[in-house]
Amino acid sequence: MMRTIIADDERLARKKLRILLGSEPGIEVVAECSDGKQTIAALRAHKPDLLLLDIQMPDIDGFGVLRAVLADAMPVVIFTTAHDQYAVRAFEAHALDYLLKPFDQGRLHHALNRARAEFLKAHDRETTFRIFDFLTKTNFGSQVDKRLVFKTGGRVVFLESDEIDWLSAAANYVTLNVGTESYLLREGIGHISERLDPDKFVRIHRSTIVNVDKIKELQPVNSGEYIVVLKDGKELSCSRGYRAGLQRLIDKNLPGENRDGSGLSVDEA
Numbered sequence: 001m002m003r004t005i006i007a008d009d010e011r012l013a014r015k016k017l018r019i020l021l022g023s024e025p026g027i028e029v030v031a032e033c034s035d036g037k038q039t040i041a042a043l044r045a046h047k048p049d050l051l052l053l054d055i056q057m058p059d060i061d062g063f064g065v066l067r068a069v070l071a072d073a074m075p076v077v078i079f080t081t082a083h084d085q086y087a088v089r090a091f092e093a094h095a096l097d098y099l100l101k102p103f104d105q106g107r108l109h110h111a112l113n114r115a116r117a118e119f120l121k122a123h124d125r126e127t128t129f130r131i132f133d134f135l136t137k138t139n140f141g142s143q144v145d146k147r148l149v150f151k152t153g154g155r156v157v158f159l160e161s162d163e164i165d166w167l168s169a170a171a172n173y174v175t176l177n178v179g180t181e182s183y184l185l186r187e188g189i190g191h192i193s194e195r196l197d198p199d200k201f202v203r204i205h206r207s208t209i210v211n212v213d214k215i216k217e218l219q220p221v222n223s224g225e226y227i228v229v230l231k232d233g234k235e236l237s238c239s240r241g242y243r244a245g246l247q248r249l250i251d252k253n254l255p256g257e258n259r260d261g262s263g264l265s266v267d268e269a
Contacts, residue, residue, distance in 0.1 A: 001028045002119055005046065007039040007065070008054040008080065013101070017052060017080065020108050026116065036060025040068045048075045050115050055081040055090075066093050070172075072186055076115045148176075148195065150185050157183060161196055165214045165230060169207040179232075202245045204228055204238040212249045 004027055008014045014032050021027045027050075031042040035058040043051065043065075055062040062079060063086075079090045082101040090098045096118060097111040148159045159178065168175045169189035176183040185192070193201070193209055203209050210228060218238070219227040226238040228246075238246060 001026055002049040002115065003028050003030045003046065004050040004052065005029070005031045005033065005039065005042050005048045005075075006052050007033040007036075007042075007057065007062070008052075009034050009057045010054075013054070013080070020105055023105060024109065024112055027112070034058075036062075036065050039065045043069055043073070043075070047073060049119050051075045051077050052080050053077055053095075055079060055083060055086050063089060063093060070186065076118045078111050078115060150183070150187075159183070162200065162211070162213070164196075164201075164211055165232065165234070166211060166236060167192065167201075167209040177234075199249070202242075202249045204236060204242050204246055206239070206242075208236055210236060218246075 004021065006014050006017050006021075006029060008017070011034070014034070018029060018032075021029060030046045030048055033039040033042050037059055039051075039053070039057070040060070042048075053062045053065065057065075060068070062081075066074070066077065074094075077093070077095045078097045078099060079086070079095050080099045080101065080103070084100055087098050096114055099107060099111060148157075148161055150157055150159070159176070163178050165177045165179065167177065167189065172186060172188055174185045174187050174189050174192050176185065189203075189207065189209065193203060196209070200213065201209050201211055210230070214230045214232075215228055216231045217229045219229060221227055225240050226243065226246075228236045228238050230236070
């Protein structure tokens with residue numbers, strides 16, 4: 001059964017959808033919503049497999065609803081609307097289909113068949129991810145991960161931690177920058193820093209962690225802040241509050257004869 005939410009501000013539109021869905025096998029309507037706030041609350045409460053979503057609704061429109069839903073909690077989305085000008089934005093938001101009102105049973109049936117296919121693929125992926133969740137959560141004797149295993153973009157990635165150049169954080173997401181590639185993880189920067197070798201990675205900003213081996217030089221700016229230049233030319237800001245941690249790792253990695261101040265340090269960079 002695909003657990004489904006109907007979101008439309010028009011009562012008759014919701015009624016028609018319920019009637020059409022009643023002729024479709026494997027569909028269970030778990031909630032009906034008449035505005036954006038109700039829809040967001042229903043998504044969080046019911047965690048449905050499918051969302052039939054109108055675009056123009058009171059308080060929060062359909063796109064606002066999708067922005068409020070975390071990526072890993074996003075159901076399959078089919079837009080149901082009377083307005084064709086939003087089609088491009090809908091597919092940019094990764095909607096599966098875009099039904100223009102008034103649509104009939106045949107058009108809805110075709111969209112639901114596509115949704116069923118996505119639903120089955122998701123269940124196959126879930127089984128695979130459960131295996132890898134075991135691998136990522138099992139402690140084999142070391143709190144520092146030499147290899148990170150994570151899910152991103154519908155795939156599982158195995159990454160040697162030494163390959164990471166730097167990490168940046170925004171809200172509850174962290175981007176791992178590895179050469180010309182990047183990986184988005186739904187994880188806090190504080191949590192992921194605990195998985196990295198403290199002798200190799202240093203936090204230089206509240207939203208930035210850098211691999212010390214990737215640093216080429218440090219450039220002073222003002223007020224005790226620095227620009228960290230990586231070997232690939234990338235420039236990152238080191239705030240004053242995190243300078244001590246960077247100094248510690250630089251001192252640790254400098255040859256012994258240079259630790260007395262004759263060699264590179266944060267203060268002399």
